[in-house]
Amino acid sequence: MSEPVRILEIVNAMDRAGLETMIMNYYREFDRDRIQLDFLTHRDWRGDYDGEIESLGGRIYRAPRLYPQHWLSYRRFMRRFFAEHLYPVVHSHIDAMSAFPLAMAKECGIPARIAHSHSESIDRDAKLPIKVAARRKLLEVANHYWACSESAGAFLFGEENLSKVRVVRNAVDLEAYRFDAGARESVRRELGISNSQLAIGHVGRFSKVKNHAHLVTLLAELRSRGVDAVLVLCGDGELRVDVQDMVRKVGIEDSVRFLGVRDDVPRIVNSFDVLVFPSLYEGISLALIEAQANGLPVLASDAVSGESLLLSSAESMPLGSPIGDWADAVIRLSRTGRMEGAIAVLSDAGYEIRRAAEELAGSYLALYANALHDGGRSCE
Incomplete structure (x- = not known):
């Protein structure tokens, strides 16, 4: 039997929260002999879902935190990571900050680079100026724009790009x-x-x-x-x-x-x-x-x-x-x-997980089939 297609999910940590639970809802429904999810996290602790991910056959990797003062070391890590792990499809869930891992994915020749918007605003913290700049950069480094809703897509990618945004429902059982x-x-x-x-x-x-x-x-x-x-x-x-x-x-x-x-x-x-x-x-x-x-x-x-x-x-x-x-x-x-x-009512609106997971699996497989077979080129 051939190996399953592996998709890299880029997250902060797989703790029990909204977007993380959404990913797990889909993951549980996939035919894991055909599709597996691996995770690149940005925290040094084990997340609430890490044990389940491993039991389902997923792999978990840990990147340095995305601090401005650590950008050079982050860049070195990501170049090495994408050289050693050849993923044709990467799917980033860290909103505007997705610009940073996806920029490295583009530089390393990763063919399918998905940015996924899960919100309609940005935290107004010390990193706000960086996030605003990253949101502008995101349009250049991602080549697939996904969002949990039309309004979330318009926020992260701009109203003028809404026709390019695919809405992926936060489906549940x-x-x-x-x-x-x-x-x-x-x-x-x-x-x-x-x-x-x-x-x-x-x-x-x-x-x-x-x-x-x-x-x-x-x-x-x-x-x-x-x-x-x-x-x-x-x-x-x-x-x-x-x-x-x-x-x-x-x-x-x-x-x-x-x-x-x-x-x-x-x-x-x-x-x-x-x-x-x-x-x-x-x-x-x-x-x-x-x-x-x-x-x-x-x-x-x-x-x-x-x-x-x-x-x-x-x-x-x-x-x-x-x-x-x-x-x-x-x-x-x-x-x-x-x-x-x-x-x-919710099923008619697209929130039933089995049907939604079948559609998402089809999208992943199509992206994978269209991507370069080696998933990228050496960044060393």
């Missing part, structure tokens, strides 16, 4: 998220949430962009009104301790459940009454797709892509709206209950 009344009862019992309590859910990394402080303020507003509400938070991250401190200062520790990173999110979301997503910006959120597959009402900030909101029970609200308006909306949405036929 929709059936895994079908509402289960038995699971709802057991999870709420495990979490100490009574049937009469209003459970507000959120799934996401504790980072600035996810805006957990807004969730804490929202819960405090509901509690001040006498609403018996509970906040359930799935995820981990650099700001978790800060959010826990805020919860203590507000005095609502008994009403918040910090669950950490979970591998049973499809089960956990059954316990929610409404999902609230007050992100400062967002592309197509996997957590929002999963929640809607469960039929959950959703309240998101207007900074979240409207392309994420597919059900009539999924609404957006300006972040600048008074917190009282957010509380009113949560109470109203929680009373609507779960929407019937949610899975059919």
Whole structure:
């Protein structure tokens, strides 16, 4: 039997987060006798998914972090890497910063270089000027433009290039998220949430962009009104301790459940009454797709892509709206209950993983077939 085609996925780290989970959703569905995924990460720790990747037959490599002061050593590493590992197809998921590994891939003759946009904004941190310059460079070094949505594609590649962008949905196993009344009862019992309590859910990394402080303020507003509400938070991250401190200062520790990173999110979301997503910006959120597959009402900030909101029970609200308006909306949405036929709506929109994985596998195989057989030329 011939060896499978190997595609190189370039990421930061394969921790349990949105784009990483999206990649794994596709990877699990591929016929791995035909296609394998290997990963070039930019962190020196083992990611949450590393063990599963290895069990599926994938290989994991670690590149230096993309710091400006390390550019020369990064360049040397990438030249050596592409000389030693001949990948005809590389697929980079680090948004504007994809310009750096893809520039080296181009220099080393890699025929198919995919840049994938997963967001509609750029973190305004110390590397912002570099990211802005990298976004301009990206159009020169990538030769395939992919995005999770049209708006994410327009952001990274420009409105004028939208016709060249392929939208690859953040597809999920929709059936895994079908509402289960038995699971709802057991999870709420495990979490100490009574049937009469209003459970507000959120799934996401504790980072600035996810805006957990807004969730804490929202819960405090509901509690001040006498609403018996509970906040359930799935995820981990650099700001978790800060959010826990805020919860203590507000005095609502008994009403918040910090669950950490979970591998049973499809089960956990059954316990929610409404999902609230007050992100400062967002592309197509996997957590929002999963929640809607469960039929959950959703309240998101207007900074979240409207392309994420597919059900009539999924609404957006300006972040600048008074917190009282957010509380009113949560109470109203929680009373609507779960929407019937949610899975059919999401499937029709292209979010069913089996069909989406078949299409993506076909694209990978076609790119591979059209690429140079040796995957590049020596960069030494």
